[in-house]
Amino acid sequence: MITLADDExxxxxxxxxxxxxxGSHSPSIFTIAEKLPQLEIKIxxxxxxxxxxxxxxxxxxxxxxxxxxxxxxxxxFYPSQNQVIxxxxxxxxxxxxxxxxxxxxxxxxxxxxxxxxxxxKIIVNIPTFxxxxxxxxxxxxxxxxxxxxxxxxxxxxxxxxxxxEKEKPDTIVLINPNNPSGGYIKLSDxxxxxxxxxxxxxxxxDESFIHFAxxxxxxxxxxxxxxxxxxxxxxxxxxxxxxxxxxxxxxxYGVMDKEKVGYLLRHGHLWNSSGLAEYFFRLYVSDKFQRExxxxxxxxxxxxRHFFSELAxxxxxxxxPSMANFVLAELTNGATxxxxxxxxxxxxxxxIRDCSDKIGLDGEFVRIASRTKAENEIIVDSxxxxxxxxxxxxxVSY
Amino acid sequence: MITLADDExxxxxxxxxxxxxxGSHSPSIFTIAEKLPQLEIKIxxxxxxxxxxxxxxxxxxxxxxxxxxxxxxxxxFYPSQNQVIxxxxxxxxxxxxxxxxxxxxxxxxxxxxxxxxxxxKIIVNIPTFxxxxxxxxxxxxxxxxxxxxxxxxxxxxxxxxxxxEKEKPDTIVLINPNNPSGGYIKLSDxxxxxxxxxxxxxxxxDESFIHFAxxxxxxxxxxxxxxxxxxxxxxxxxxxxxxxxxxxxxxxYGVMDKEKVGYLLRHGHLWNSSGLAEYFFRLYVSDKFQRExxxxxxxxxxxxRHFFSELAxxxxxxxxPSMANFVLAELTNGATxxxxxxxxxxxxxxxIRDCSDKIGLDGEFVRIASRTKAENEIIVDSxxxxxxxxxxxxxVSY
Numbered sequence: 052m053i054t055l056a057d058d059e060x061x062x063x064x065x066x067x068x069x070x071x072x073x074g075s076h077s078p079s080i081f082t083i084a085e086k087l088p089q090l091e092i093k094i095x096x097x098x099x100x101x102x103x104x105x106x107x108x109x110x111x112x113x114x115x116x117x118x119x120x121x122x123x124x125x126x127x128f129y130p131s132q133n134q135v136i137x138x139x140x141x142x143x144x145x146x147x148x149x150x151x152x153x154x155x156x157x158x159x160x161x162x163x164x165x166x167x168x169x170x171x172k173i174i175v176n177i178p179t180f181x182x183x184x185x186x187x188x189x190x191x192x193x194x195x196x197x198x199x200x201x202x203x204x205x206x207x208x209x210x211x212x213x214x215x216e217k218e219k220p221d222t223i224v225l226i227n228p229n230n231p232s233g234g235y236i237k238l239s240d241x242x243x244x245x246x247x248x249x250x251x252x253x254x255x256x257d258e259s260f261i262h263f264a265x266x267x268x269x270x271x272x273x274x275x276x277x278x279x280x281x282x283x284x285x286x287x288x289x290x291x292x293x294x295x296x297x298x299x300x301x302x303x304y305g306v307m308d309k310e311k312v313g314y315l316l317r318h319g320h321l322w323n324s325s326g327l328a329e330y331f332f333r334l335y336v337s338d339k340f341q342r343e344x345x346x347x348x349x350x351x352x353x354x355x356r357h358f359f360s361e362l363a364x365x366x367x368x369x370x371x372p373s374m375a376n377f378v379l380a381e382l383t384n385g386a387t388x389x390x391x392x393x394x395x396x397x398x399x400x401x402x403i404r405d406c407s408d409k410i411g412l413d414g415e416f417v418r419i420a421s422r423t424k425a426e427n428e429i430i431v432d433s434x435x436x437x438x439x440x441x442x443x444x445x446x447v448s449y
Numbered sequence: 450m451i452t453l454a455d456d457e458x459x460x461x462x463x464x465x466x467x468x469x470x471x472g473s474h475s476p477s478i479f480t481i482a483e484k485l486p487q488l489e490i491k492i493x494x495x496x497x498x499x500x501x502x503x504x505x506x507x508x509x510x511x512x513x514x515x516x517x518x519x520x521x522x523x524x525x526f527y528p529s530q531n532q533v534i535x536x537x538x539x540x541x542x543x544x545x546x547x548x549x550x551x552x553x554x555x556x557x558x559x560x561x562x563x564x565x566x567x568x569x570k571i572i573v574n575i576p577t578f579x580x581x582x583x584x585x586x587x588x589x590x591x592x593x594x595x596x597x598x599x600x601x602x603x604x605x606x607x608x609x610x611x612x613x614e615k616e617k618p619d620t621i622v623l624i625n626p627n628n629p630s631g632g633y634i635k636l637s638d639x640x641x642x643x644x645x646x647x648x649x650x651x652x653x654x655d656e657s658f659i660h661f662a663x664x665x666x667x668x669x670x671x672x673x674x675x676x677x678x679x680x681x682x683x684x685x686x687x688x689x690x691x692x693x694x695x696x697x698x699x700x701x702y703g704v705m706d707k708e709k710v711g712y713l714l715r716h717g718h719l720w721n722s723s724g725l726a727e728y729f730f731r732l733y734v735s736d737k738f739q740r741e742x743x744x745x746x747x748x749x750x751x752x753x754r755h756f757f758s759e760l761a762x763x764x765x766x767x768x769x770p771s772m773a774n775f776v777l778a779e780l781t782n783g784a785t786x787x788x789x790x791x792x793x794x795x796x797x798x799x800x801i802r803d804c805s806d807k808i809g810l811d812g813e814f815v816r817i818a819s820r821t822k823a824e825n826e827i828i829v830d831s832x833x834x835x836x837x838x839x840x841x842x843x844x845v846s847y
Contacts, residue, residue: 076719079527098526105525112524117515126510126725127503128496129477129696155553155699155721162717166564186717298527299724301553319560319584321474323553325723326697327524 053390053441055397062087063393075181075408083402093400096420096430098298099230099260099377103347103423105296111334125326132321136332137312140304143336149309150279152316153332155323157259157290157303162186163315164286164305165222168253172220176206177411178379180230180257194218197411203372204232204379208240212247222253228260231406231418233373235264238273245275245282252284259290259303262348263355264374270349276306283308291331293376294348302328351376355421361431362419367438379406382415386441392417399433451788451839453795460485461791473579473806481800491798494818494828496696497628497658497775501745501821503694509732523724530719534730535710538702541734547707548677550714551730553721555657555688555701560584561713562684562703563620566651570618574604575809576777578628578655592616595809601769602630602777606638610645620651626658629804629816631771633662636671643673643680653684657701660692660746661753662772668747674704681706689729691774692746700726749774753819759829760817765836777804780813784839790815797831 055063065087069078077097083090116122130136137151144151154160165173165186172192175183184193196214198204206225215223225244228235236244241256248254256275266273276287287306292298302324305312324332334340355376363370367384382391392405406416419434421427453461463485467476475495481488514520528534535549542549552558563571563584570590573581582591594612596602604623613621623642626633634642639654646652654673664671674685685704690696700722703710722730732738753774761768765782780789790803804814817832819825 073530074719076530079529081522081526082529082533095526100525102525105521109521109524112520122510123503123507124479124697126507126697127498127500127694128479128493129690130699131477131480132471132474135480155557155723158717158720159553166716182717182719185715188716292527296525299522299524301528301720301723317583318564318586319556319580321472321580322556322699325553325699325725327723327725 053386053394053437055390055393059393059397062090062397063389066393066396067389070405070408075185077404080402090396091400092396092402094422094426094429095402096422096426097402097404097418099293099375099420100296100298101262101294101347101351101376102296103351104294104344107340107343107347108295108297108331108334111340112330115334116330125330128326129322130324130326130329133316133323136324136329137304139332139336144276144306146276146279146306147309149312150306152305152307152312152320153324154303154305154320155325155328156292156301157257157288158182159320159323160288160303160305161257163320164253164255164288164307167315168311169222172218173222173224174215174218174220175224176226176229178204178231178406178409179224179411180226181409183224183226194220195411198229198232198234203234204229205234206236208236208244212244215248215251220251222255223248223251224255224257226257226259228264228373228375230260230375231377231404231409232371232379233375233377235374237266238275241275242278245278245285249282249284253286254282254284255286255288257288259288259293260375261289262294263352263376265352270352279306279308286311291335295331295335295344297331300327300331301325302331351421354424354427358421358427358431361427362434365435365438367441368434377418377420380417380419382417384438384441386415386438388415388417391415391437394437395433399429399436401430401433403430451784451792451835453788453791457791457795460488460795461787464791464794465787468803468806473583475802478800488795489798490794490800492820492824492827493800494820494824495800495802495816497691497773497818498694498696499660499692499745499749499774500694501749502692502742505738505741505745506693506695506729506732509738510728513732514728523728526724527720528722528724528727531714531721534722534727535702537730537734542674542704544674544677544704545707547710548704550703550705550710550718551722552701552703552718553723553726554690554699555655555686556580557718557721558686558701558703559655561718562651562653562686562705565713566709567620570616571620571622572613572616572618573622574624574627576602576629576804576807577622577809578624579807581622581624592618593809596627596630596632601632602627603632604634606634606642610642613646613649618649620653621646621649622653622655624655624657626662626771626773628658628773629775629802629807630769630777631773631775633772635664636673639673640676643676643683647680647682650682651684652680652682653686655686657686657688657691658773659687661750661774663750668750677704677706684709689733693729693733695729698725698729699723700729749819752822752825756819756825756829759825760832763833763836765839766832775816775818778815778817780815782836782839784813784836786813786815789813789835792835793831797827797834799828799831801828
């Protein structure tokens with residue numbers, strides 16, 4: 052058992068309250084810092100990003116926008132319209148601009164797709180990223196497909212196809228790798244699913260974490276975006292927040308049938324990118340940035356692998372296999388996720404995600420993000436400390 | 450007549466093409482600079498903003514974000530959710546946070562309102578800001594109420610009420626001051642309209658230019674936002690782009706019934722503000738910024754007044770009365786808006802808005818934004834030059 056002292060209990064309960072106010076998402080570290088100034092958050096391991104890539108973006112930002120004072124134009128004037136930025140992305144993605152829809156964060160793309168194209172029924176695998184069922188409007192049926200912990204929360208493809216054929220939804224969602232479980236579907240399996248389910252009107256594949264996944268030692272990114280040529284029911288949704296560590300910029304995009312892009316743009320979404328988002332997209336496609344980013348991406352993957360293997364050695368913590376930059380972990384020694392998360396935050400300044408609000412998870416689960424090498428070491432040491440104390444306490448109390 | 454030389458004709462036609470691609474909006478100066486590098490745009494008088502306020506924001510931005518390196522957090526981490534930022538605005542607006550909906554630019558608020566609450570019929574006064582009819586979905590009836598040039602494009606309130614009573618729409622839109630005509634409806638008349646039309650489900654009042662309007666020499670802002678307590682069908686939409694000259698940040702908000710805000714937030718719009726937008730909203734409500742901003746606002750109003758009166762003296766240009774930071778002007782000597790806009794841009798680097806794509810305007814209209822004092826002087830001199838030459842040419846050709 053993890054025991055909280057009385058003062059820790061008070062803080063833990065205040066954090067819980069903030070979490071409740073934030074709905075099915077963790078409160079931001081700014082909100083926590085504002086409401087609980089006595090807490091010192093040293094590491095935000097709730098936050099899913101490649102912070103090496105953040106450094107790359109910031110370096111260019113200082114050089115190109117601040118030192119040149121181009122920032123004035125970026126702040127003062129209207130950024131380009133949606134299709135102009137789509138055009139910037141087109142060559143890099145190897146997808147025609149008419150198939151690209153730019154969003155102010157992936158969440159705008161999710162919202163646009165689900166509000167406009169889902170008209171009857173959606174199947175969502177759980178545990179999942181909550182907007183996929185929260186953004187659904189009244190009258191739409193949500194079918195939850197519970198991923199099996201016995202199968203490491205991986206998608207069982209044949210069972211899934213059977214479910215889809217039975218339920219006949221107009222929309223299905225696959226997050227690949229999945230958030231929060233980290234489970235990955237190989238590109239060949241995606242293709243197999245697309246072939247088998249060609250009658251489903253909208254097949255959403257959320258690739259927000261695909262830059263962290265790999266199928267061989269080349270670490271090549273296996274996006275399904277190019278398959279849009281062959282499957283007009285395919286909808287790729289991509290956040291730039293995770294791989295580039297730029298949540299504050301709000302940048303994302305979708306790849307979908309050109310009729311869908313046209314429909315969305317006829318009714319809005321014209322100036323939904325900020326000047327900084329446009330700057331970022333232009334930076335992102337540049338060869339120089341790509342070369343540097345690729346190094347940071349592989350570094351991030353390798354360090355995440357090492358981090359996960361360290362976490363897996365801890366007593367009382369079951370770590371599920373992940374192809375993302377985070378792991379889902381289960382507390383197996385009677386400790387609650389509430390106590391574990393609270394202790395880590397209050398005593399060590401390490402903020403991880405309590406998954407007790409995630410539907411589809413029975414038990415005590417947390418999600419831990421891989422951060423920089425130095426930060427990961429602190430997370431490992433702190434978690435080991437908390438779990439070891441819990442274990443010792445347990446031995447004593449028997 | 451304004452005559453374009455052959456090389457000017459070629460450029461004018463290329464600009465026209467860019468305009469067509471940009472739909473019912475002017476192409477951004479970035480797009481023009483990219484596609485027509487031979488053009489030198491010195492003054493963007495298409496762009497509606499208070500550039501003194503831009504300077505204030507930029508000054509604080511450098512001091513608070515760049516010099517302190519807080520910019521890293523603003524770019525890297527998630528900004529606060531919609532309701533947290535609404536809470537920041539609440540005291541300043543004297544409106545409860547539950548009535549405030551934050552948007553990534555006013556255009557997101559327009560889109561959210563029209564997509565979610567307009568279900569049958571909308572009345573739009575023309576000329577207008579085009580998203581109010583463009584964002585409307587298939588199946589919704591749009592009724593255009595043509596403002597009368599004989600009445601200086603001002604709203605005739607009794608005639609308007611008759612029209613609304615006849616058409617029985619669920620949504621009506623009043624832009625106050627109106628874009629592009631600059632016409633203003635006094636706060637007491639707004640209140641009268643709200644009382645008479647209490648049965649209309651959605652009364653949208655777009656106050657994006659209200660900071661430039663005034664009713665007496667105190668220059669007090671006369672927003673209808675506080676009336677939300679008494680009229681739950683009232684929907685105020687407010688862009689921050691114009692008064693603060695920060696189009697690239699994408700910041701706007703709506704004030705509406707709490708049930709409407711709740712509905713929108715249940716289905717999305719949670720992380721629609723960027724880090725810079727949140728930074729701006731927090732800056733905006735600070736006393737120090739408000740004091741400085743108020744000076745810049747009054748300066749902007751006074752300089753605009755002077756600018757409009759100068760333009761009004763020009764032969765061949767009829768300037769309509771405006772309470773915004775721009776004027777609608779009509780070419781009355783046979784010159785076309787196409788030639789006037791092209792000549793100003795190509796020969797003088799002054800970019801103004803050709804209104805030939807605006808529905809509800811029969812004739813040759815342009816919209817000219819008031820910029821800084823120095824820029825306004827150049828605009829006046831250039832316009833006078835173009836019109837005087839046109840006039841002389843005309844005299845000769847008779």
